[in-house]
Amino acid sequence: QLVESGGGLVKPGGSLRLSCAASGFTFSAYNMNWVRQAPGKGLEWVSFISSSSTYKYYADSVKGRFTISRDNARNSLYLQINSLRAEDAAVYYCARGSSPPDFWGQGTLVTVSS
Amino acid sequence: EIVMTQSPATLSVSPGERATLSCRASQSFSNNLAWYQQKPGQAPRLLIYGASTRATGIPARFSGSGSGTEFTLTISSLQSEDFAVYYCQQYNNWPYTFGQGTKVETK
Numbered sequence A: 001q002l003v004e005s006g007g008g009l010v011k012p013g014g015s016l017r018l019s020c021a022a023s024g025f026t027f028s029a030y031n032m033n034w035v036r037q038a039p040g041k042g043l044e045w046v047s048f049i050s051s052s053s054t055y056k057y058y059a060d061s062v063k064g065r066f067t068i069s070r071d072n073a074r075n076s077l078y079l080q081i082n083s084l085r086a087e088d089a090a091v092y093y094c095a096r097g098s099s100p101p102d103f104w105g106q107g108t109l110v111t112v113s114s
Numbered sequence B: 001e002i003v004m005t006q007s008p009a010t011l012s013v014s015p016g017e018r019a020t021l022s023c024r025a026s027q028s029f030s031n032n033l034a035w036y037q038q039k040p041g042q043a044p045r046l047l048i049y050g051a052s053t054r055a056t057g058i059p060a061r062f063s064g065s066g067s068g069t070e071f072t073l074t075i076s077s078l079q080s081e082d083f084a085v086y087y088c089q090q091y092n093n094w095p096y097t098f099g100q101g102t103k104v105e106t107k
Helices: none
Strands: A002-003 A009-012 A016-022 A032-037 A042-048 A056-058 A065-069 A076-081 A090-096 A108-111 B004-008 B009-013 B020-031 B033-038 B045-049 B062-075 B085-088 B104-107
Touching: A002 A090, A016 A032, A016 A090, A016 A108, A032 A065, A032 A076, A042 A065, A042 A076, A042 B009, A042 B085, A056 A065, A076 B004, B004 B085, B009 B020, B020 B033, B020 B085, B033 B062, B062 B085
Parallel strands: A009 A108, B009 B104
Antiparallel strands: A002 A016, A016 A076, A032 A042, A032 A090, A042 A056, A065 A076, A090 A108, B004 B020, B020 B062, B033 B045, B033 B085, B085 B104
């Protein structure tokens, strides 16, 4: 199971930290991703982190503003979002694995408005 | 970045009929292509990976094919629960990219 949390209403320029709690599988053995979906739109991959945090990748649209991290001891994945923009408003999903991502959480909604 | 283009945007099909969804890539790659199904208010569900391998628990009416730049998802006989949006995704190169989706609706 993957359960995201931390979404909410944030002003433009604000910050937010999303969390994803994993259970039912060996979290430390899996690469993880964040994928987002703006209201009524398609899917956009946001960020990837390898199982031991050695490799991290970001979409160009979020590079320099978002930071992915994980705590394998706590079975948790995180996404620190800074300098929020209107176009960052979306449901953010955490997704397990990378060849391809095979299991997704239900998502957490981030709303950006002044 | 590999751009994935799906067609058609909307497919109107009657229950029991066959549905064929297309996905084209802007550059050729091996078979690192996945298909996902998404219903309203739900997370995407993996259907196909490796272009043609069904994920665990996916019914045999779903099949994938293709290579290079052209990929296809076929639903052999549409059931009521299959009406949804379908996305293809390449996981060959970073950034992973998705098609814009095909909505399969009731005719």
